[in-house]
Amino acid sequence: MDKKKKRSITRGAILVVLLAAIVYTVYSSATNDKVKVLQVGDKAPDFELVDLYESGLNHRLSDYEGKGVFLNFWGTWCEPCKKEMPAMSRQYATYKDQGVEVLTVNIAQTEFEVKKFLESLDVHFPAVIDDTKVVMTAYNINPLPTTILINPEGRVEKIITGEMSEAQIASYMESIKPEQE
Known part of the structure; x- marks a missing residue:
């Protein structure tokens, strides 16, 4: 395999990892907001x-x-x-x-x-x-x-x-x- 092809594969893999990290971060932020933020005066959740x-x-x-x-x-x-x-x-x-x-x-x-x-x-x-x-x-x-x-x-x-x-x-x-x- 020549160097150009190896470099392309490596860059592609890095791009996929970065894209996955961005998608995860966006998803995490979106779902984290759905957790009701506990505030003063709220009934404390039982556990x-x-x-x-x-x-x-x-x-x-x-x-x-x-x-x-x-x-x-x-x-x-x-x-x-x-x-x-x-x-x-x-x-x-x-x-x-x-x-x-x-x-x-x-x-x-x-x-x-x-x-x-x-x-x-x-x-x-x-x-x-x-x-x-x-x-x-x-x-x-x-x-x-x-x-x-x-x-x-x-x-x-x-x-x-x-x-x-x-x-x-x-x-x-x-x-x-x-x-x-």
């Missing part, structure tokens, strides 16, 4: 995921109705996630007896990776893994970390993207704490 530490324990969002839920989405590779987790753990220790639940949702990493990461930080709060990214999609999560504050009525109170300071975490937990009777 059920298995606890990372307690075998057989499922966390269903609807089971927390009447409590404030601090729903945090994260990944082990995410530096801001790593920085805010110890503060979340300390604030959870303060607020869990006041009707605020923390539920951290890892995005599709292995159980081994997630456990090793959490144990290295010595944090103590419920953790689940969203293996199929169904919950991430329902909440339209991007980027990580993202925290959804859910009030005791099950409605989205606030959506926070990016790293939070300990003072912010305490303030957010205070804001979703149920009224004491």
